[in-house]
Amino acid sequence: MRHEPVLVVIAHGSRDPRHAATVHALVRRVRSLRPGLRVETGFLDFNVPSVRGVLESLAVEGVRDVVALPLLLTRAFHAKADIPAVLREAPRRLRIRQAEVLGPSPLLMAALERRLYEAGLTPADKSSTGVVLASAGSTDPEAIAVIAEIAREWRHTGWCAVRPAFASAGSPAGFPRTEDAVRELRALGCERVAVAPYVLAPGFLPDRIARGAAEADVLAGVLGPAPEVARVLLERYEGARVPLRAAVGA
Numbered sequence: 001m002r003h004e005p006v007l008v009v010i011a012h013g014s015r016d017p018r019h020a021a022t023v024h025a026l027v028r029r030v031r032s033l034r035p036g037l038r039v040e041t042g043f044l045d046f047n048v049p050s051v052r053g054v055l056e057s058l059a060v061e062g063v064r065d066v067v068a069l070p071l072l073l074t075r076a077f078h079a080k081a082d083i084p085a086v087l088r089e090a091p092r093r094l095r096i097r098q099a100e101v102l103g104p105s106p107l108l109m110a111a112l113e114r115r116l117y118e119a120g121l122t123p124a125d126k127s128s129t130g131v132v133l134a135s136a137g138s139t140d141p142e143a144i145a146v147i148a149e150i151a152r153e154w155r156h157t158g159w160c161a162v163r164p165a166f167a168s169a170g171s172p173a174g175f176p177r178t179e180d181a182v183r184e185l186r187a188l189g190c191e192r193v194a195v196a197p198y199v200l201a202p203g204f205l206p207d208r209i210a211r212g213a214a215e216a217d218v219l220a221g222v223l224g225p226a227p228e229v230a231r232v233l234l235e236r237y238e239g240a241r242v243p244l245r246a247a248v249g250a
Contacts, residue, residue, distance in 0.1 A: 066096045131163075
């Protein structure tokens with residue numbers, strides 16, 4: 001009997017204990033959706049177990065096939081450089097495929113709306129509510145373009161307006177901060193303004209988003225272990241698993 005590849009979820013890690021707690025809650029939800037699938041978690045920094053440690057342990061156990069899934073919303077530096085570098089140092093006996101990052105996905109847009117409704121909005125509020133799509137930010141042009149496109153697509157689902165915003169001070173000059181986008185939507189005439197953090201777990205930048213949302217009417221929670229996010233993880237796993245199985249004749 002051939003076993004499914006082990007799913008190794010790769011999170012960034014943070015000194016903020018809420019980060020790891022949220023990652024573990026999300027992984028528990030993934031396991032609940034696929035009880036037979038082995039799911040492990042590794043962190044790039046700050047938290048344990050490290051990605052390297054998880055991969056070495058799997059190799060010692062005799063595991064052969066692994067799908068490494070970046071717990072990231074866009075293809076920026078960590079997905080393009082940091083994670084591939086760590087995977088190249090994995091034990092040679094492991095056959096590893098790196099799955100795609102989580103975004104963009106309609107399921108993530110559904111998770112954003114879930115969090116807004118949990119924060120007090122209703123579907124009837126959409127046409128009178130402007131939304132700030134507040135991401136961590138990046139200097140990577142591909143990642144920035146993806147966030148802008150998500151905001152454009154989300155606007156077409158019925159919101160009064162949607163504006164992207166960036167929390168990181170490293171984002172290119174001219175890109176709005178959360179507080180700037182909130183004021184822009186006020187000036188546009190939206191009856192209410194909501195901030196939707198496009199981030200997976202609490203930490204330094206999500207806290208900056210929350211401070212920037214001080215003048216908004218609604219601040220949604222981070223995506224965290226939303227069921228839609230867990231489903232995206234499984235979609236990305238399947239997308240990487242199928243060619244891996246074909247390659248080994250499964």
